[in-house]
Amino acid sequence: MAVVTGTPRAAERERLRRRRARRKALTVTAFMSPWIVGFLWFYIYPMFASLFFSFTKYDGIRQTPQWAGLFNYKFMFTKDPFFWKSLGNTFWIVIIGVPLQITFALLVAWALTRPRRGRGVYRTLYFVPTMVPAVAAALAFLFLLNGHGPFNTILHFFHIPTPDWWQDPAWSKPGLVLLGMWGVGEAMIIFLAALLDVPQHLYEAADIEGATGRQKFRRITIPMISPVIFFSAVIGVIYGFQYFTEAYVIGAGSGGAGANTASSALGSPNGSTLFYTIWLYQQAFEAFHFGYASAMAWVLFVIVMACTVALIKTSNRWVFYQGGFR
Amino acid sequence: MKRTIIGVLGIAMLAVACTAGGGSSAVSAVDTGSGATHSPVTLNVWSFYSGHEFAQYQAVLSDFQAKYPWISIKHTPGKSDTDYLRAVNSNTAPDLAISPGPDNVAKFCSSGAYQDLNPFLQQDGMDVTTIIPPQALRYTSYQGDQCTLPVLSDAYGIYYNKDMFAAAHITSPPKTLSELETDAKKLTTFNPDGSIKVAGCDPLNGFYESTALYNGGYSQGQWYSAPQKSAFGTDPSWAKLLTWQKNFITDVYGPDGYAKLRDYLSTLGGPNSEWSSSHGFETGQLAMMMDGEWRTAFITTDKSNVNYETAPFPVMDGITGLYGAGQIGGDVIGIPTGAPHPAEAWLLLKYLATDTGAEEKLAETLGNVPTTYESLKDPKLLATPHFKTFLDIFANPKSGFKPLTVIGDTDSTLWGNFLSDWEAGKVPDLQQGLNGVAQQIDQQFQLG
Numbered sequence: 179m180a181v182v183t184g185t186p187r188a189a190e191r192e193r194l195r196r197r198r199a200r201r202k203a204l205t206v207t208a209f210m211s212p213w214i215v216g217f218l219w220f221y222i223y224p225m226f227a228s229l230f231f232s233f234t235k236y237d238g239i240r241q242t243p244q245w246a247g248l249f250n251y252k253f254m255f256t257k258d259p260f261f262w263k264s265l266g267n268t269f270w271i272v273i274i275g276v277p278l279q280i281t282f283a284l285l286v287a288w289a290l291t292r293p294r295r296g297r298g299v300y301r302t303l304y305f306v307p308t309m310v311p312a313v314a315a316a317l318a319f320l321f322l323l324n325g326h327g328p329f330n331t332i333l334h335f336f337h338i339p340t341p342d343w344w345q346d347p348a349w350s351k352p353g354l355v356l357l358g359m360w361g362v363g364e365a366m367i368i369f370l371a372a373l374l375d376v377p378q379h380l381y382e383a384a385d386i387e388g389a390t391g392r393q394k395f396r397r398i399t400i401p402m403i404s405p406v407i408f409f410s411a412v413i414g415v416i417y418g419f420q421y422f423t424e425a426y427v428i429g430a431g432s433g434g435a436g437a438n439t440a441s442s443a444l445g446s447p448n449g450s451t452l453f454y455t456i457w458l459y460q461q462a463f464e465a466f467h468f469g470y471a472s473a474m475a476w477v478l479f480v481i482v483m484a485c486t487v488a489l490i491k492t493s494n495r496w497v498f499y500q501g502g503f504r
Numbered sequence: 505m506k507r508t509i510i511g512v513l514g515i516a517m518l519a520v521a522c523t524a525g526g527g528s529s530a531v532s533a534v535d536t537g538s539g540a541t542h543s544p545v546t547l548n549v550w551s552f553y554s555g556h557e558f559a560q561y562q563a564v565l566s567d568f569q570a571k572y573p574w575i576s577i578k579h580t581p582g583k584s585d586t587d588y589l590r591a592v593n594s595n596t597a598p599d600l601a602i603s604p605g606p607d608n609v610a611k612f613c614s615s616g617a618y619q620d621l622n623p624f625l626q627q628d629g630m631d632v633t634t635i636i637p638p639q640a641l642r643y644t645s646y647q648g649d650q651c652t653l654p655v656l657s658d659a660y661g662i663y664y665n666k667d668m669f670a671a672a673h674i675t676s677p678p679k680t681l682s683e684l685e686t687d688a689k690k691l692t693t694f695n696p697d698g699s700i701k702v703a704g705c706d707p708l709n710g711f712y713e714s715t716a717l718y719n720g721g722y723s724q725g726q727w728y729s730a731p732q733k734s735a736f737g738t739d740p741s742w743a744k745l746l747t748w749q750k751n752f753i754t755d756v757y758g759p760d761g762y763a764k765l766r767d768y769l770s771t772l773g774g775p776n777s778e779w780s781s782s783h784g785f786e787t788g789q790l791a792m793m794m795d796g797e798w799r800t801a802f803i804t805t806d807k808s809n810v811n812y813e814t815a816p817f818p819v820m821d822g823i824t825g826l827y828g829a830g831q832i833g834g835d836v837i838g839i840p841t842g843a844p845h846p847a848e849a850w851l852l853l854k855y856l857a858t859d860t861g862a863e864e865k866l867a868e869t870l871g872n873v874p875t876t877y878e879s880l881k882d883p884k885l886l887a888t889p890h891f892k893t894f895l896d897i898f899a900n901p902k903s904g905f906k907p908l909t910v911i912g913d914t915d916s917t918l919w920g921n922f923l924s925d926w927e928a929g930k931v932p933d934l935q936q937g938l939n940g941v942a943q944q945i946d947q948q949f950q951l952g
Contacts, residue, residue: 237910237952239589239615250951257947325770344774345766347928431776444917446710448924463586465914466611467951 231472238468250473261474263449264457267351271453272418272485275355280410283362287369288399301370308363316427319357320344344432347450354451357424365410372406373399401498408497412489419482422455429456454478532847533627542574545848550583550591551602560869564862568855575848585612588840592617597840599849602655606643606836607916610908613646618838621650624850635858637898640875643905644836653857656872657834658796659894659903660716662817665691665810668702668791677792677815679827681722681748684792684818689756691791700768703784704756705792707749708765709923712778713795716817716831718745718923719906719916723820727907727915732949734915737942743934745820746926753927762927781806797894801871814893816900829902834872873898910952915945 207214232250234243254261290300307315322329323343330340343353380398389397400407429444429451444460445452458478462471534542553561558581565577580598585608588601601618603609612618625632632641632650640654664677672691678684688704695701709715720727723745729735736742753761769775772789773782784790785799786808794817803810819826837856839849855862863879866872873894874880880895897903909915922931922941931937 235952237611237615239593239611239617241615253947253951259944320774320776324774325767326773327770342766342770345770432774444921446924448928448930449921460914460917461951464917465911465948465951466615467911467948470951 228472228475231469232476233473234469235467236469236472237466238462239466243469246469250470251477253470254473254477260444260449260452260457264445264452264454267445267450267452268419268421268454270351271354271421272415275351275358276411276414276418278355279358279362280365280407280414282359283365283410284369284403284407286362287366287373288395290366290370291373301367304366305363307361310361312423313427315357315361316424317431319353319360319424320428320431323353323356344428345447347448350428350432350447350450354424354428357428365414368406368410369403372403376402402500404497405499408489408493412486415485415489416482419478419485420455421453422459425451425453426456426459534847534851536572536851544574544576545845546576546578547600547845547848547852548598549577549579549600549602549852550588550598551579551581552583552604553602554581557870561866563869564856564865565852567862567865568852571855572848572851575851577852589617592840592842595842597842597844599839599843599845600837600852601840602835602837603652604835606652606833606905606908607913609644609652609836610646610910611912612838613649613651614910616841618651618840619843619846621653621839621850621853624854625650628854630854630858632858635876635878637875637877637880637901639832639898639901639904643833643908646908652836652838653853654875655835655837655856655863656866656870657832657875657898658798659873659897660713660721660794660796660817660831661893661897662792662815663785663795663799663812664792664815665785665788665790666813667811668788677813678818680818680821681752682821685748685752685755688752688792692756698758698764699771700757700764702788703765703768703790706765706768706784706790707752708762708769708927709920710775711765711769712775712784712793714793715920716794718919719831720745721829721831721904721906722817722826724823724826728909732909732946734942734945736919736945737935737939741820742938746923746934746938748820749927762929781808783808785812786810797873797891798871800888800890812890814890816893816897826902828896829900829904830897831905832873832898832903833905834875909949911945911948914948918944918948 231243233245233247235246235249236243286304290297290304293300310318321327324330325340325342325345330343333340341349341352343349376399380402381394384394384398425445429446432446432451445456454474455478458471458474461467461474549565551558551561558579562579565579569575569577583601585603588597588603591597613620632653636654640657641650644650644652644654662677668691669675669677669687672687674687674690678687684705691702691704693701706712707714707717709718719725720741723741725741725745726735726739729738753765757764769777772784772787773780777783781787783802783806785793785795786803786806788810800814803812816828817830819829837853839846839853843849856866857863858876860876860878863874863876864882864884867874867879867882868884874882874885875898879885880899885895886892906916918941922937925931926934926937
């Protein structure tokens with residue numbers, strides 16, 4: 179009897195449960211709909227639009243995109259010398275600039291854990307440059323690192339050779355790295371928080387064991403803050419591949435473009451500051467090759483994705499998670 | 505799931521393809537007769553102007569409003585060509601767009617982003633060739649499509665320091681590039697450490713406005729031998745010009761002249777010193793230079809006491825009849841497709857581009873060359889010291905701007921890149937290098 183009456187009841191319960199679940203899902207979807215619409219329209223749609231454009235010839239104005247298959251990709255790899263040049267410059271920033279900036283941010287953060295008085299003032303001072311707009315900072319450095327500017331005057335005073343930062347292709351990228359190091363405030367704050375979070379008892383135990391300062395830094399501090407270093411590395415690599423504003427301003431400012439002619443060299447001096455995104459921008463908005471620029475954007479996406487995945491894959495060898503969670 | 509993804513992709517791509525096109529607008533006329541009645545209209549005008557120049561431009565727009573009281577103008581500063589194109593694509597185009605140069609005119613015209621003005625001109629029975637010199641009309645149209653008109657121009661000539669000329673016993677400005685080199689050598693002085701104290705002339709492409717020298721206008725260099733076919737590798741005048749430049753630098757400044765000139769620019773404060781009172785010519789550290797007409801106003805504003813004169817820039821030796829011409833080119837103004845009030849926009853465009861009073865007022869206040877036959881006779885401008893030189897250069901039929909192409913300024917950019925490599929000694933074989941840059945430019949057309 180129980181079996182006979184139980185089956186319709188169970189079915190009814192199941193029907194009600196499904197109805198409730200569906201209603202709940204609808205309610206959640208309704209509340210999320212502004213985000214969903216925005217995500218689809220402003221994120222997914224442009225992404226797929228650019229993917230579609232990357233297979234077309236399209237001027238980005240009123241022309242209907244014309245299907246070109248893999249032409250843009252083939253052109254990029256076989257005919258465009260500026261693609262390779264800009265990619266090389268970008269890898270320079272990622273491989274040399276990003277690690278230097280992370281190291282500098284870490285050292286500044288470590289130094290800021292030392293002073294007993296005036297900590298707040300020092301931390302503020304080192305963070306303030308982060309709030310300066312990138313264009314303003316680049317313009318300031320254009321002046322500061324001019325061949326006969328204030329920075330070189332100081333170097334000259336100490337009889338240190340004075341490079342022509344913005345006119346010598348060998349020194350322009352190091353100049354940009356200096357500009358980047360000046361603005362490491364955000365990474366510095368994260369490192370500072372991580373350094374202050376390292377349990378003191380680990381250092382005390384090391385002291386008892388007779389460890390030196392260097393040993394403590396290498397064996398305790400670095401492993402304990404390695405998740406933050408990893409985070410900074412991932413963010414830094416992604417940012418490095420998208421490096422644009424500072425280089426664009428410096429390149430234009432040091433190139434000496436005439437007022438009415440466009441014969442300004444890209445990535446001045448001698449293409450040394452021609453980064454990937456600058457060439458992409460030039461192709462999209464000055465040459466009106468939106469199809470080609472879209473293809474460049476997707477190649478960049480693949481490179482960034484590959485580098486990020488590679489970093490994540492190697493992270494289990496050098497990143498230490500205190501709680502054992504990943 | 506796979507079907508859903510394919511469906512979403514398909515819809516997205518269809519939407520992309522559908523939204524990439526655009527519409528067109530018809531030409532209409534405004535009755536400006538005294539008895540006509542009009543509904544109030546607000547014109548949206550976008551321009552690249554900013555700061556005090558924006559205010560000066562605004563004054564001329566106010567004159568227009570006084571003439572046509574039913575039209576009010578909302579003038580938005582700081583806009584670029586990219587903004588105009590974006591607005592055209594999103595159907596939010598302004599009524600009138602003012603660009604700082606002709607680089608993108610070919611694209612504006614060929615893509616239909618700007619309306620062809622020929623129907624407006626025909627409707628008003630205007631023969632624009634009787635109002636505006638052909639050298640200015642050339643850089644405002646593309647393949648017969650007059651989608652913009654010029655409003656003010658720049659003209660490039662030579663500025664020279666009269667006191668230094670007198671001290672070096674030079675009695676007249678150079679007329680050929682050889683004379684320029686000879687005079688530069690006489691005028692250049694060095695510090696005890698060998699660095700440049702006063703440069704006779706700095707011919708590097710990136711130095712101030714010297715770049716105008718490398719656009720071919722002073723050596724009859726052809727940019728294209730056929731449509732979309734670069735002539736850098738085939739026109740021998742380019743190799744001749746660059747060889748002259750290299751010899752000039754070595755002859756005047758020594759074997760390490762390039763490094764000395766780079767250091768010299770740094771002592772002036774870098775390239776940006778061009779826009780400050782530490783400009784080399786204004787401070788007496790530069791004897792001769794290529795520059796535009798606006799420098800006359802800058803010298804006054806910066807309160808420089810340099811005793812100077814202006815003249816047409818020297819031309820390549822052996823080219824007869826070219827001296828007196830020079831590079832010109834300036835603001836272009838057009839009606840973007842989709843402009844809400846094209847008829848009233850045309851009234852304003854016509855006023856700015858062809859009205860003698862408006863042209864003269866703009867030229868006088870902004871310190872540029874006016875672009876109509878009548879306004880070039882403006883007595884005030886003719887009486888402005890040193891300015892007549894530039895009016896004459898603009899009026900010279902051999903003056904002009906580089907050819908316009910659908911790749912915008914990309915050919916200039918690639919040429920500029922090559923020049924910077926050449927000057928730095930990174931091009932071992934000049935002809936091979938010129939062939940290379942020609943190939944790069946040709947390839948850019950394949951992407952369009």
